[in-house]
Amino acid sequence: MPAMVQFVCFFLLPLCLCIFASMTDWNVLVKNKNFIGLGNFVELFGDSKFWIAARNTIYMLLPIPFYMVFGLLFALACHKEIKGNKVFRILYYLPYVSSIVALVLLWKWLFNSEFGLVNQALGLLGIEGPNWLGDPVWTKRMIVIMIAWKMIGITSIYFLAALKNVPSTYYEAATIDGAGAFMRFFKITMPMITPITFYLFCINIIGSLQTFIEVDLFTTDGGRNYGVATVIYYIWQKAFNYSQMGYACAAAVVFGLMILLVTLLQFKLSNKWVYEGD
């Protein structure tokens, strides 16, 4: 019952309100809204800024394979009983639980084009570091690096939990049958952790598509030529900076449907590779 109330209040009702608002010219500040049919949607599809934002949003998916692979490697390293690996587990987790504002401040220092450690290090290698914070292309790359760095830890914790759940009897049986370490990994470990891998893919794709706060903190107005803005940033600006809540809701509906599509597609494909037990 409480679950139902929660579902209606925080999901169904806002969703319906949003769909309704997407067909009005609501601006939040006045009570009355005029019904304008699909006008917002027509305008949205014609707005080049929305498509720039959509492209930038897709860019934010790039770090996912990277941190999934490294997350798994870290988890495997931690899985072995080595002294002090508990300390490493905590360290991996730190970026994820740190305040994003603090992290952004830190990264602004690291990636400062003249005085930052990153460009200093590149300088030692004889490479002239780019203007990370001023050039939108490089700002986007920097955000992607930051996301990867931040997500490796939490991903490895998930993988570690999955690894711990693989019954050791499987390995013992395989060893007796003469399987080597590689065989054991690819024939036992990999299939056994596919459910968690699938889950991580789903939530990470959604999470990446919703990138917002980094854009807000690293840029003003989405960067030069709107080059860093994501869809959520676009929606937020329209809703609260430019008083076009109805229009923003239309963008949110379109974007929500896109995410839904991607996710459904993933579920469809999951039959092919996710091992769900006997």
Add this chain to the structure above:
Amino acid sequence: MRKMRKGITALVLVVVMGISMLAGCGSNEEDNTGSTEISNDQTPNQETQSGDTAEEQVTLNFMGWGNDSEVATFQAMIDAYEEKYPNVSVEYTVVPDGDFDTKMQNMIAAGEQPDAFYCGIDNVMKYAATGNLYDLSSYVENNDLFDVDNVWENAINIYRYNGSSLGDGPLYALPKDVSAFSVVYNKDLFDAAGITPPTEENPWDWNDYLEAAQKLTDGDVYGTAMYSMESAVWSNGANWLDDSLANVAFTDPKFVEAFQFVADLRCKYHVAPSSSEETSLSSYDRFMQGKLGMMGVGSWAQADLWNNCDFEWDLMDWPVSPGTGEKAVWFGSAGLAVSPESEHLQEACDLIAFLAFNEEAQRTSYTTGMSVPTLKDMAYGEYTEMDKAPANKKAFLNVLEDYGRLATQSRTFNQEWWSEFNSGVEAVYNGEMTAQEYCDSMVESVQALLNKSVEQQEALK
């Protein structure tokens, strides 16, 4: 079976997460039901108290933003106000300024706006046009807390809105503060380069400014920060928009000329830091380190300049365009407004008037270097006589009294066209495009967004 159940659970989970940002649009209303309950609790309370005492006991909600020192100043003023009006108690809420407008809009949507609140100048038109600001005109005429003639006329008039544009008509907010924007220069660097600063009667024109900047630029010292576009454009007799504020006007040769002058400081004469130098160390910080000769500076920065500069500095008036000889620049302000939905309008108006024009607070504000006084007699009297830099305090006051203007983007319903115009100006500053090419390329998209702003404003009439 097990597989299917798992699949469904996961699907529901994913969909909920996926659309949780949609929920963001609506859930604000849920948020606010919380605060509704709180204030409903207060209302009966007030009524019972008003029933048995002659003087009604009133609670006002007041919402603002600000750093620690501003909050402390306001809390002290509120305490003084409560002492003066013992029947009123004020609930003071501080919201980070980045979240303020979002929060305010949610509160309005939920019908829960505070009685009195800060209102940034960019938002005055938006809130006034949607009926969310109380008309203060008659209050100002008949109040005993301040004399409106003693307040900078410019600073009062920017809060007037006549239904189509700012500047005249009913008054919707009182200036919480005023900030003048002037040119600060490093006296030590000037002396070393043998430059004599201009006087008020005999201001520099752009060529003099450029010449001085060239003399100052040496090694890692730059002559100037990027120049104020507003000052250059307005001084040259141009503007971003035409007088109706409904059409873009930045293809005007006078606009382009001013824009190119600003850009040339960086890309042609190299007397201002390059774009990557600017992102790694802002001109402001360069100036503070004694590595920059001249820059635009707001009156809010006085405290920082007092405390952190180990060189002599002073102000000059903005240079003029050689074409017109006119000085121009913007000035800023944040307002204090009252909600028309407030049940205690008189008390709320008294509160904002008290906060805006309280002499003791004004004094604290200028002696701590946060701003220049909003009251003219104090500005020309004790502020000007104060024994602290800058020597030429009149440069700030000239902006307020004489040549300061309200920024163009603050005079339109929303500012999206302005963001659009500025989204690529770096290309001109860096010399990748000429001002002419850039302005020509932006006409269409900026005009489209401006139309949208006008349309939104019209829809409210």
